[in-house]
Amino acid sequence: MSHALATAGLFALAGAVFLLPLIPAIVELRLKRDAQALNVIQQYAGDIRHFSFGFRSYAAELLTPLQQCVDSGRTATGMLPHGDRFLLLGRPEPALLLPGGSSEKVCDLVVAAGTDLTLPDGMTFMKEMYASRELIGGANCTYRAILGDGNVRLDCASAVTRWVHAAGTFQAEQDCDLYGRISSDREIMLRDGCFFQRLHAPRIVFGRTDTAAEAQGRGPSDHFGGPGATSVAASRRLVDGDLEIGRGEVVTGSIVSRGQLHIGAGARILGSVKSNRRMTLESGVSIAGSVVSASAMQIGFNCRIAGPVIAEQGIAIGSGTRCGTPERPTTVSAPTIEVEDGAVVFGTIWARQEGRVVPRQ
């Protein structure tokens, strides 16, 4: 082999090695198989009712036949265009009877009820459920999703795997597992032992309904200024280490602690608070703005917080505490949230990993 040929061969080989990784690149450049802008803009903006809206439009064609069933007092079955079978209930059922008198505990139909509906214990509903009136679930039932135009009440130890939206009140008895999104246009009530992730309603009550504190005239609105007055306060005090606010102290403006933050019982903060380490609010603390911790947060009994409550690790909320007000709903969010019986949140509570209702200590 001549030197020239060997040199040419070497260059050709080197060129081939260089070009090899470019082949898929050139193919992609020419074919443009993945040349669209990333589909990352969430136009629905994370609305908690997104799936219930979707189901409502999906099931819209059931409404007319459902009304006919109600008028004639009968039950009907059929199939939706996408292939899902449905069951329409047009008369009050003491307990749901599946078509053909089946006694199986698993229902794989989309169920739509035009009247009040009471479900038997131990059922599993594999598909979505729509109730135009009140829905009362049995104990130990499992639901994929429920859209209720009236009140929805789930009995003990039931589970929801995706979402519930109730136009009326939503109530879950003890030890229910509520995965995904639970929303109500009126009120959500969760009893002890309930697991939750994302809840939204004008008023969310944990444990027993405790109206005593509000009846005393110390309603949450009394502690703070008008709407928007202090939600994003302008002045702040920055402390590089730990900080302790004494019992009953009144602080004007926001506080940022680079260490731990301890706020004594009955203190009032006319601004927002932030700690980069653990935050503790003793009982009766009121905060006119937001409460943020880059770590964990312990909120004592009967505290009043007007703004968002955000912790990067976990939040424990004591009995009698109110977050937000009816006029100024807010968000409580953390990976894990533990709420004692008797606490109330106005707005949204969002536990990315696990939320739990626990008995009063």
Add this chain to the structure above:
Amino acid sequence: MIYCLFAIVTIISIYTARHYWFTLNRLFGFQRHPYIDTDTADWPQVTILVAAHNEEKVVSHILSALMGVNYPQDKMLVVPVNDRSTDRTREIIDRFCEQHPGRIRPFHRTDGKGGKAAALKDAMELVDTEVILIFDADYIPGTGLIKQLVAPFFDPEVGGVMGRVVPLNVGTNLLTRLLDLERSGGYQVDQQARMNLRLVPQHGGTVAGVRLSALREIGGWNDNSLTEDTDLTYRLLLAGWKTVYQNRSECYEEVPETWQVRVKQIMRWAKGHNQALANYGLHLLFGKHRATFRERIDGFLLLGVYIMAPVTLLGWILALAVFYAGVAPLHGVIALLSITAYSAVGNFAAFFEIAAAARLDYTRQRICLLPFLILGFGVSIFSVSRAFVSQLMAPLTGAQFHWDKTERFRTTP
């Protein structure tokens, strides 16, 4: 010469390690998105500044998008900052004002100092809200973006907020596809990793927000800076304010479609960044201020990213010189180490970052274009080095402050 080369290799190795650290954090570490779940609140009043200089091709798109967001209408004021436009920008803005009375208050600027920072500085006379959001005119915000960008301001430690920039005109040509990959790496991995690790996420000056009291505390917009966003990031940091990055607050933008425009853009960024390095670098590292130790280190490294281009070029020259000078006794090994350290491994770290970003975005085919990034890298290294040299020469040549506006390419009405 050999010690200089050793120093360069060491610096590049630090940046390489930093790239890998960020990437591995994004792939396997704990992800911080503390404010993104705030969807219900007593939302504060907000002013949205839209910087517009000869933006007739795009300004109507952002104004339409802003009129459709889900932020309470009575708490949001849009202020298009029409900076000495000579095209139809003013006419378009005024038409929107008529169509949406009370929701848009234009700021028409007909003279004064050039540049975005100077325009924003003048427009502050219309701002009386504690929260200010800033967009460039080519951006198209989604429905929920304003709430997402405002939410971090409920944290009293937050002075600035930055969202994620996502190119819209990806498929136009090779350049736009490369810039799409670069943006993915820069935001999806780099910015979010800095957020995760409590380092220094950078304020980008668009899809971004700033707290009015923080801005006033640090002296307002710096109209002498070519990159007011970088300048703002460091002044906030030194004053003890956090800038936070929200990776899930995405907004479409238009990226340059010609290499000429891209070169101008990156040269401006390089000069502005180097300006900030000169102004704040040493003070950030050694000064008495409120930044934490890790913020000092990361902030300094971030300031140095555009210096790395001329440093790498110098390293290449030195490596060749050392090789041919036959510096004993390890010249071959040193040359090998040097070349691989900053021309192969170093670059691969950035490529690794971009590949990880593509994976995190669940895209499949665009990753094939990765080898072409060497083109973008080549153009950038020489453009940024040129910018650096021109900055060094400025005192001799008498070059004045000059702002190059990025040209727009959108043609749809």
